[in-house]
Amino acid sequence: xxxxxxxxxxxxxxxxxxxxxxxxxxxxxxxxxxxxxxxxxxxxxxxxxxxxxxxxxxxxxxxxxxxxxxxxxxxxxxxxxxxxxxxxxxxxxxxxxxxxxxxxxxxxxxxxxxxxxxxxxxxxxxxxxxxxxxxxxxxxxxxxxxxxxxxxxxxxxxxxxxxxxxxxxxxxxxxxxxxxxxxxxxxxxxxxxxxxxxxxxxxxx
Numbered sequence: 086x087x088x089x090x091x092x093x094x095x096x097x098x099x100x101x102x103x104x105x106x107x108x109x110x111x112x113x114x115x116x117x118x119x120x121x122x123x124x125x126x127x128x129x130x131x132x133x134x135x136x137x138x139x140x141x142x143x144x145x146x147x148x149x150x151x152x153x154x155x156x157x158x159x160x161x162x163x164x165x166x167x168x169x170x171x172x173x174x175x176x177x178x179x180x181x182x183x184x185x186x187x188x189x190x191x192x193x194x195x196x197x198x199x200x201x202x203x204x205x206x207x208x209x210x211x212x213x214x215x216x217x218x219x220x221x222x223x224x225x226x227x228x229x230x231x232x233x234x235x236x237x238x239x240x241x242x243x244x245x246x247x248x249x250x251x252x253x254x255x256x257x258x259x260x261x262x263x264x265x266x267x268x269x270x271x272x273x274x275x276x277x278x279x280x281x282x283x284x285x286x287x288x289x290x
Contacts, residue, residue: 088220088221088222088225091220092216092220092221092233092236092237093236095212095216095220096216096236096237096240097240099212100240100241100244101244104206104208104279105166105202105203105206105276105279105280106129106199106202106203106206106241106245107245107248108272108275108276108279109125109129109169109198109199109202109276110122110125110126110129110199110245110248110249110252111248111252111272112169112173112198112272112276113125113190113195113198113199113249114248114249114251114252114253114258115252115253115257115258115261115262115268116176116189116190116265116269117189117190117195118189118253118258119249119250119253120192120195121189121190121195121253122195122245122246122248122249122250122252122253123246123249123250124192124195124196124199125195125196125198125199125202125245125249126199126241126242126244126245126246126248126249127196127199127242128195128196128197128198128199128200128201128202128203129199129200129202129203129241129242129245130238130239130241130242130245131196131199131200131203131204131238132199132200132201132202132203132204132205132206132209133203133209133213133234133237133238133241134234134235134238135203135204136203136204136209136210136212136213136214137213137233137234137237137238138234140210140213140214140217141217141227141230141231141234145210145213145214145217146214146218148210149210149211149214155207158205158207158210159207159283159284159286160284161205162205162206162207162280162283163280163281163283163284164280164284165201165202165205165280166202166276166277166279166280166283167276167277167280167281167284169198169202169276170272170273170274170275170276170277170278170279170280171273171277172273173269173272173273173276174269174270174273174274174277175273176269176273199245203241206283207283208283213234213237216233216237217230217233221233
């Protein structure tokens with residue numbers, strides 16, 4: 086029971102901590118609508134499963150113990166955040182937006198932004214890896230370990246779906262879109278900043 090509580094508490098704290106996933110979900114939700122925000126949340130949850138899968142088969146530990154591999158993964162993730170942040174920063178204000186319908190970003194594009202933001206983030210990898218190595222013991226049944234992974238994924242899905250629902254609410258979205266130029270620059274700056282911070286963060290020893 087103690088192991089389950091520990092995994093639950095660690096996961097909840099990690100999920101609600103603001104970061105790249107949070108910024109990306111807000112971006113999709115207020116710019117492109119509810120569907121784009123929720124699909125980003127789905128993509129994020131699928132990204133978590135990628136980290137869980139390679140952690141369970143031992144690849145995560147290999148990556149953290151191979152400085153070159155970890156650095157490459159870190160830089161690719163950082164470059165993606167900087168790229169999306171730059172695109173958001175330079176996006177021109179849309180004069181007229183139909184709030185009754187989503188648009189501007191395909192379903193696959195919305196899903197992809199969420200998935201890549203999480204799957205390429207080594208911080209999520211370290212969160213999953215540390216949870217499995219510090220909390221989950223060698224005696225923990227595989228079925229239970231899979232259950233922990235699914236819990237992490239679902240927790241991300243539920244939290245970021247709530248974020249998407251909030252920021253895509255029609256009245257709030259209308260107010261945000263009236264300040265779209267400033268918000269695009271703010272969110273773009275946050276994403277670029279997160280990418281630069283990730284790139285400059287020390288590698289795992």
